Amino acid sequence: MKELNQRDLFPGALEMMILQTLKRKPLHGYALAQHIKQTSNDLLQVEEGSLYPALQRMLKQGWVKAEWGLSSTNRRVRIYQLTPAGRKHVQQEVSSFERMLEGITRVLSPVKS
Amino acid sequence: MNWFQQLFARHRLHQDLSDEIREHIEEKTEELIAAGMTREEAAATARREFGNVLLQEERSRDVWRWPALDTVFLEFKHAFRYLRRSPGFTLTVIATLMLAIGVNTAVFTIVDALLLRPLPYPEPNRLASVVTNITGESGSGLSTGQDGETWELVRDHAPSVQAAAYKLTSNGVNLQAGASIRYVHEQRVSAEYFDVLAIHPILGSVFTHEEDLPDGPKAVLLSYELWNSVFNADPEILGKTILLKGEPYTVVGVLPAGTKTTAPADLWTPLRPKTTGEGEGINYALLVRLKDGVSWAQVDTELGRLRPHRFALWIGNRKMKMWLYAMPLQRHLASSGGDAVLILMCAVGFILLIACTNLAGLLLVRVMQRGPEIATRMALGATRATIVRQLMLEPLILAVAGGVAGVILAAASLDSLSKLLSSDVRFIGALSLDSRTLVFTAVATLCATLLIALLPLLELRRTELGFSRTTSGRSVAHSGRRRTRQTLIAAEVALTIVLLAGAGLLIRTLVYLETKPSGFDPQNVMTAQASLNDARYHDAAAFQKLVRESVAAMEKIPGVKSAAMGLTLPQEQALNTGVTLVDLPGKPQYISNEVYVTPEYFSTLQIPVLSGRTFTEGDTAVSQPVCVVSQKFAQRFLNGMEAVGRHLETEGMTYEIVGIVGDVQKPPGLSGGAPLLIEQTFYIPATQTNQGALNMYHVWFQPSWIVRTPGPIGGLTAAMQRALAEADPALPFSGFHQMRDFQNEALDRQRMEVFLLSVLAGLALVLSIIGVYGLVSSLVTQRTREIGIRMALGSTLRRTMFEIGKSGVIAAAAGIVVGLALSAVTARLIEAELYGVRPYDPVTFILSVLLLLTAALIASLAPTVRIARIDPASTLRAE
Numbered sequence: 001m002k003e004l005n006q007r008d009l010f011p012g013a014l015e016m017m018i019l020q021t022l023k024r025k026p027l028h029g030y031a032l033a034q035h036i037k038q039t040s041n042d043l044l045q046v047e048e049g050s051l052y053p054a055l056q057r058m059l060k061q062g063w064v065k066a067e068w069g070l071s072s073t074n075r076r077v078r079i080y081q082l083t084p085a086g087r088k089h090v091q092q093e094v095s096s097f098e099r100m101l102e103g104i105t106r107v108l109s110p111v112k113s
Numbered sequence: 114m115n116w117f118q119q120l121f122a123r124h125r126l127h128q129d130l131s132d133e134i135r136e137h138i139e140e141k142t143e144e145l146i147a148a149g150m151t152r153e154e155a156a157a158t159a160r161r162e163f164g165n166v167l168l169q170e171e172r173s174r175d176v177w178r179w180p181a182l183d184t185v186f187l188e189f190k191h192a193f194r195y196l197r198r199s200p201g202f203t204l205t206v207i208a209t210l211m212l213a214i215g216v217n218t219a220v221f222t223i224v225d226a227l228l229l230r231p232l233p234y235p236e237p238n239r240l241a242s243v244v245t246n247i248t249g250e251s252g253s254g255l256s257t258g259q260d261g262e263t264w265e266l267v268r269d270h271a272p273s274v275q276a277a278a279y280k281l282t283s284n285g286v287n288l289q290a291g292a293s294i295r296y297v298h299e300q301r302v303s304a305e306y307f308d309v310l311a312i313h314p315i316l317g318s319v320f321t322h323e324e325d326l327p328d329g330p331k332a333v334l335l336s337y338e339l340w341n342s343v344f345n346a347d348p349e350i351l352g353k354t355i356l357l358k359g360e361p362y363t364v365v366g367v368l369p370a371g372t373k374t375t376a377p378a379d380l381w382t383p384l385r386p387k388t389t390g391e392g393e394g395i396n397y398a399l400l401v402r403l404k405d406g407v408s409w410a411q412v413d414t415e416l417g418r419l420r421p422h423r424f425a426l427w428i429g430n431r432k433m434k435m436w437l438y439a440m441p442l443q444r445h446l447a448s449s450g451g452d453a454v455l456i457l458m459c460a461v462g463f464i465l466l467i468a469c470t471n472l473a474g475l476l477l478v479r480v481m482q483r484g485p486e487i488a489t490r491m492a493l494g495a496t497r498a499t500i501v502r503q504l505m506l507e508p509l510i511l512a513v514a515g516g517v518a519g520v521i522l523a524a525a526s527l528d529s530l531s532k533l534l535s536s537d538v539r540f541i542g543a544l545s546l547d548s549r550t551l552v553f554t555a556v557a558t559l560c561a562t563l564l565i566a567l568l569p570l571l572e573l574r575r576t577e578l579g580f581s582r583t584t585s586g587r588s589v590a591h592s593g594r595r596r597t598r599q600t601l602i603a604a605e606v607a608l609t610i611v612l613l614a615g616a617g618l619l620i621r622t623l624v625y626l627e628t629k630p631s632g633f634d635p636q637n638v639m640t641a642q643a644s645l646n647d648a649r650y651h652d653a654a655a656f657q658k659l660v661r662e663s664v665a666a667m668e669k670i671p672g673v674k675s676a677a678m679g680l681t682l683p684q685e686q687a688l689n690t691g692v693t694l695v696d697l698p699g700k701p702q703y704i705s706n707e708v709y710v711t712p713e714y715f716s717t718l719q720i721p722v723l724s725g726r727t728f729t730e731g732d733t734a735v736s737q738p739v740c741v742v743s744q745k746f747a748q749r750f751l752n753g754m755e756a757v758g759r760h761l762e763t764e765g766m767t768y769e770i771v772g773i774v775g776d777v778q779k780p781p782g783l784s785g786g787a788p789l790l791i792e793q794t795f796y797i798p799a800t801q802t803n804q805g806a807l808n809m810y811h812v813w814f815q816p817s818w819i820v821r822t823p824g825p826i827g828g829l830t831a832a833m834q835r836a837l838a839e840a841d842p843a844l845p846f847s848g849f850h851q852m853r854d855f856q857n858e859a860l861d862r863q864r865m866e867v868f869l870l871s872v873l874a875g876l877a878l879v880l881s882i883i884g885v886y887g888l889v890s891s892l893v894t895q896r897t898r899e900i901g902i903r904m905a906l907g908s909t910l911r912r913t914m915f916e917i918g919k920s921g922v923i924a925a926a927a928g929i930v931v932g933l934a935l936s937a938v939t940a941r942l943i944e945a946e947l948y949g950v951r952p953y954d955p956v957t958f959i960l961s962v963l964l965l966l967t968a969a970l971i972a973s974l975a976p977t978v979r980i981a982r983i984d985p986a987s988t989l990r991a992e
Contacts, residue, residue: 030137049164053172
């Protein structure tokens, strides 16, 4: 059963969050999952596994690239890095998302009588 | 990553993904342990928070897939696997389709070569022949021959076309090249001919108008091949003279390699058309090219206005209409074989239909057997579209395999097929599998797929989930399905009857033509032809000397019983000429065949002498002119009066009739009709020919030398050539033929039609038998339980066999009835090809029906023998 404060993410939201996170620095899958969870203060419950189909989609689109490397804890991990195309894409997405959010907020804000 | 790399990198991608996910879970587990959990707890939590590993992996992989393609690939794999499981079925279907599509492709190559492939000239669809349409009380017809006057009318009064005249057929002539004499083919064409076809010589130029005048300079154009082989591609050939027909001709040009004109030829000379002599008869053909922007209707209007004098003469006071019009050149050139080929195309189309009907029946059974499987899959959520796709895939794979095999079969049979065609058909173009043929085959294959798949698909619509799953094929066979199959088989049988009756009618025609008395004995007679269209023989004395000396030399060949020479032979087209019976009241005029012969002509061919005498050495150029008439001549023109002693006049000479000989077969020359028939003929001695007529004869005909031997003799042809060389060392024989070959040649087309249609009818019969057998056989299998119950309830074996076998016989009987009705229509279509047999020949129809009925009975009863082995008790228990 889902709790009320947990909602499904809208399509593309996960990708946007991943790209935004990777903008700061390249990360591997587990680290990505942890980061998204922590920065959203556990408000957004993302099933960790669902990260991977999203990552594969972005690989295919050419927004990110992946290489095997070593993590800070000395594990063999696959590190994802933003490509120039991905950087461009995330900028467009974020700005259009912000416009959408602004619209929603205006509609939802109490009407002045 | 492009799609190509993706395809090969896929495995690597999957491996990376699995590794990555494993590492993810391990990392999480270790972190949880570090936070104080036990290893078991940590592992479980890590997995829970990750979610369904398999599902996520699957989704990740899906990202890289082309979903539609992968599904289709999988379905193909299934269909192939399913087909491999029943090799007997698969091979039967592929073999059937291979035959059906193979014959269709092969016949289409003929249609293609004859009617579809553009002629090898620029803008071939603007080329036409001027033909005469004749409509009278006895029907309508076309005539392609035109006289000199018509040529001048078209040339001068049809401004919307560019016109040329030519001789429709080429002549064999002698070409002297160095010391040897070659026999080559000459086509005579007017000055405009090559311009109309748009053929440009690679050396020199085409004929000038001066060269095309009746007494103009003698000029010749060479084919590239002749220039190469005989003149060693001499670049200085222009202006040189060559000796053709014994006269010097100046070479004015060489045509490009591979040039094809309207008749097979090695060299061309000017036609020199005139309105007298040969120009009085319809000895020319007219070729026109429509000028730019001119419509066919415009040309026909212009041509329709032209009224040559001969129209009025021919029509007289009869109710007839004659007019000129333009027929596309391709249609004209193909007309000799076009109709026969279209009949053949229909026949092979029938074969494809029959084959598909049969296979549809087979596939229907398969789908019925798969009923439970399909129902289960639908219950498990397969969409109707998926099932339909799968049911279509199987026929598609089978049809494509059959189509490919069919094309290979057709390609392999092209050589023997082109040998079957008569030479004038072959000339138009070699048979080959070009892109048009392949498109045709692809369409035929697609149609086959649809035809085969259609019934099972209709069946699918009937499939009700519950019904199919529980009852499968075990219960009483669905009567609706049986009726569907019965209808299919009836259709097959109907088409088979049409083919059988058609083949039967043609076989009876051929038998009639072959067994008709020829009037002479062709066994052990060798013939040789030589062209006397030669300046040296324009003098009658030289001709007489040649005949006398050569025949005498041939008589001396060891083993030769007798030797003779004549203008034409029986079963060979003869000269037509006008004769006047001067003794009869009113001096009636008739048209008859005329042949000049040497005295031993009749004995060598064993043509019986019915009354009077034949010629002797005593009939010379200076003795009383005499002639011999055929029995038909005497009956037709003298109505039983005594013929011997009467006189006939032809070409300015009066001959006394001294004898009557038996009739011999000739190809039709005077009247249309069977390829070999009896026509009135008179014979004159070779010594008593009129000088002027002689030269005319030898332009049109090559005389034949004939020798009779007691049996086959080795080296006979060489001995004959040596004998001729004794009289004239520079005269080559153009060819040798066994006398019996003439009959074969005359009946070539009939034989080809009979052969092909019989093969097709046989094929159809076999397919129908398989269809009937398949129907009854599957009924026995499906109704085993019902049969068990019947037998247990006391039905006799015989009655049960009849009950089951009945469905096959009923289907066949229905098919026969429909087939007979169809044949009534098709027999009329081939009426023009029938001789000595009426289109509704009862013998043919009864035999066809009996043959098919017997076959259907056997095919229906054979599978019911299995019923005898059914044990009622065990079948009932098995349920």
